[in-house]
Amino acid sequence: MLKITLLVVGKTTDEYLKQGIQVYMERLRHFCNFSIIEIPELQVTSKVSHTEIKKKEGDIIMSKIPRNARVFLLDEQGKQYASRQFATLVDNAMQTSVKELFFVVGGAFGFSDEVYARYSSKISFSAMTFSHQMIRLFFVEQIYRAFSIINGLPYHHD
Numbered sequence: 128m129l130k131i132t133l134l135v136v137g138k139t140t141d142e143y144l145k146q147g148i149q150v151y152m153e154r155l156r157h158f159c160n161f162s163i164i165e166i167p168e169l170q171v172t173s174k175v176s177h178t179e180i181k182k183k184e185g186d187i188i189m190s191k192i193p194r195n196a197r198v199f200l201l202d203e204q205g206k207q208y209a210s211r212q213f214a215t216l217v218d219n220a221m222q223t224s225v226k227e228l229f230f231v232v233g234g235a236f237g238f239s240d241e242v243y244a245r246y247s248s249k250i251s252f253s254a255m256t257f258s259h260q261m262i263r264l265f266f267v268e269q270i271y272r273a274f275s276i277i278n279g280l281p282y283h284h285d
Contacts, residue, residue: 130160130227133266134191136184136234137168144264151267158274164191168234177236185239188231196227198246205249214276232259
């Protein structure tokens with residue numbers, strides 16, 4: 128079974144988002160081994176620059192991702208996919224030797240140069256900007272939608 132991990136910087140604090148994420152995580156258990164890894168968001172101080180925060184968060188991000196995982200950064204500069212195209216991306220991963228997909232949401236200041244250098248695949252959910260907490264719910268719903276499309280379930284309508 129394909130393992131999919133959403134790696135995020137910071138915690139989901141809004142209860143309504145936690146509940147929505149939980150709904151889709153429960154639905155996903157039939158299709159894949161899905162998990163969310165939260166790493167701590169570093170505190171902004173006058174002594175630490177945004178670049179230093181991105182670097183430290185980036186080091187933690189890279190330490191959490193196995194070498195053999197296929198990684199996609201959720202980034203505003205990434206490629207946008209329609210839901211069917213995204214489902215094809217997930218399906219293609221299942222049809223190859225990929226055993227683990229990692230999708231990464233960076234912190235408030237984005238990703239470090241080192242993270243961008245190591246992981247070149249980027250996905251954008253929209254030209255709009257969403258909160259780092261909100262995108263988590265959108266992502267989990269889209270993963271569920273992708274598996275619904277792959278399996279021919281009536282959840283997605285064209």
